[in-house]
Amino acid sequence: MEGAGLSPVTLGVEAADPQAAATLARGLEGCDPALVLLFGSPRTALDPLARQLADGLPEACIAGCSSAGEIGPQGYQRGTVVAIGFPRRAFRARAVALRDQQAIPVSAWLSELRQLRDAFPPNPGWSRFGVLLADGTACHEDVVVAAIDAALPGLPVVGGSAGDGLAFEESCQILGGAVVPGAAVFVLVETALEVAEVSFAHFSPTARRAVVTRADPGRREIQELNAEPAAQEYARLAGLDPDRLERADFARHPLLLKTGRRHHVRAIRGLGEDGGLRLLSAIEPGTVLTLGQAGDVTEGFAAALDALPRPPLMVLGFDCILRRLAVEQAGMTEVMTDLFGRYRVCGFNTYGEQISGMHVNQTFVGLALMEPAGP
Structure with missing residues (x-):
């Protein structure tokens, strides 16, 4: 057997x-x-x-x-x-x-x-x-x-x-x-x-990128992307309504960090204070992130x-x-x-x-x- x-x-x-x-x-x-x-x-x-x-x-x-x-x-x-x-x-x-x-x-x-x-x-x-x-x-x-x-x-x-x-x-x-x-x-x-x-993982990188210009590493929160409020700039890059962001949007359009030849997701778990983005992974100011596109799960x-x-x-x-x-x-x-x-x-x-x-x-x-x- x-x-x-x-x-x-x-x-x-x-x-x-x-x-x-x-x-x-x-x-x-x-x-x-x-x-x-x-x-x-x-x-x-x-x-x-x-x-x-x-x-x-x-x-x-x-x-x-x-x-x-x-x-x-x-x-x-x-x-x-x-x-x-x-x-x-x-x-x-x-x-x-x-x-x-x-x-x-x-x-x-x-x-x-x-x-x-x-x-x-x-x-x-x-x-x-x-x-x-x-x-x-x-x-x-x-x-x-x-x-x-x-x-x-x-x-x-x-x-x-x-x-x-x-x-x-x-x-x-x-x-x-x-x-x-x-x-x-x-x-x-x-x-x-x-x-x-x-x-x-069921995602691929797009050509759209952003620099983390302000973040709170201890709270895993991005406060600014490209010197703009993070949620607002994320929505612009992803073609979404910044006033109607939800978990499904974050799952379809993840933020990716390139390490070596591979991209790894820095997943967004929700909105932070003053237009920030709260993540499930560590983040530091100066990090370059790529907008991802989800495929068939x-x-x-x-x-x-x-x-x-x-x-x-x-x-x-x-x-x-x-x-x-x-x-x-x-x-x-x-x-x-x-x-x-x-x-x-x-x-x-x-x-x-x-x-x-x-x-x-x-x-x-x-x-x-x-x-x-x-x-």
């Missing part, structure tokens, strides 16, 4: 179900999980559920976070908790909470990450990867990702910024059976399976996953909430659900995504788990 005893087990339950923890524990017990990842909304549902699950599965490393939506056995979901159990036969895991994300104690994080590495000696012949579940409201994912890359160079790391629906107010991170407020939870995973990073997604050397047993996926809103507005939810089912994608909708040492937006990132090529 394909992946027998090796493939992760994915379950989904309604967050409001009083038997949710018992249902998940029963479903996961058979795979004897070394690691359980929990993603769910609303954030208030995770604390009691994680505590009960930790009591029921005392040998498992349990990590998770609140979400802006879930990707479970039925595709896009809301108001649910998705649990992914990684069987001990093929996985090992240890985790650390990088606390006080708002305060950016980088030296402490580097020390904790190196201690985690040293206490987790590699298993010959197995692959390693990292999973990052950051506080999406602390606005310092760029620094967290850079710290991980410095402490664990060369390690494939994927992740998502925890959210709370579309409130953009407070998120929840879980480690073991406890909430770790304001932390970034990092999980170091080792597996007998083959792993491959996956990334897909599903076209190319299958091609990206078909390029894998073998069909995945599962894809751990982190999908930007702005991509989900674009999918729903385009009436493509069923198409995306079919694609998620075909490639066994499970994860959550994020306030930002992390891959290859970078924090990005409006992108699907994931880690494909495949049967090893050899015996």
Whole structure:
């Protein structure tokens, strides 16, 4: 049987179900999980559920976070908790909470990450990867990702910024059976399976560019573009009415930052004060941004996953909430659900995504788990 005893087990339950923890524990017990990842909304549902699950599965490393939506056995979901159990036969895991994300104690994080590495000696012949579940409201994912890359160079790391629906107010991170407020939870995973990073974005750059002439980096807010109020100038570049800007416009016309030969989205999450634009990523004065143009939100997604050397047993996926809103507005939810089912994608909708040492937006990132090529 394909992946027998090796493939992760994915379950989904309604967050409001009083038997949710018992249902998940029963479903996961058979795979004897070394690691359980929990993603769910609303954030208030995770604390009691994680505590009960930790009591029921005392040998498992349990990590998770609140979400802006879930990707479970039925595709896009809301108001649910998705649990992914990684069987001990093929996985090992240890985790650390990088606390006080708002305060950016980088030296402490580097020390904790190196201690985690040293206490987790590699298993010959197995692959390693990292999973990052950051506080999406602390606005310092760029620094967290850079710290991980410095402490664990060369390690494939994927992740998502925890959210709370579309409130953009407070998120929840879980480690073991406890909430770790304001932390970034990092999980170091080792597996007998083959792993491959996956990334897909549905946009292309246009010829229209703008310079950030005034910004508040701490609040991730652009106040002026081309020495004009940011929202007004953005609307002019995109051909939109500045008095009627909404999230759907931001999803269709993202701002892009060119790094090397690639463009990465600096997603707009809403309007700021005095005509500013609030972003989901860091921004600095003097940055040159290119106006992007969104294409089909599903076209190319299958091609990206078909390029894998073998069909995945599962894809751990982190999908930007702005991509989900674009999918729903385009009436493509069923198409995306079919694609998620075909490639066994499970994860959550994020306030930002992390891959290859970078924090990005409006992108699907994931880690494909495949049967090893050899015996």
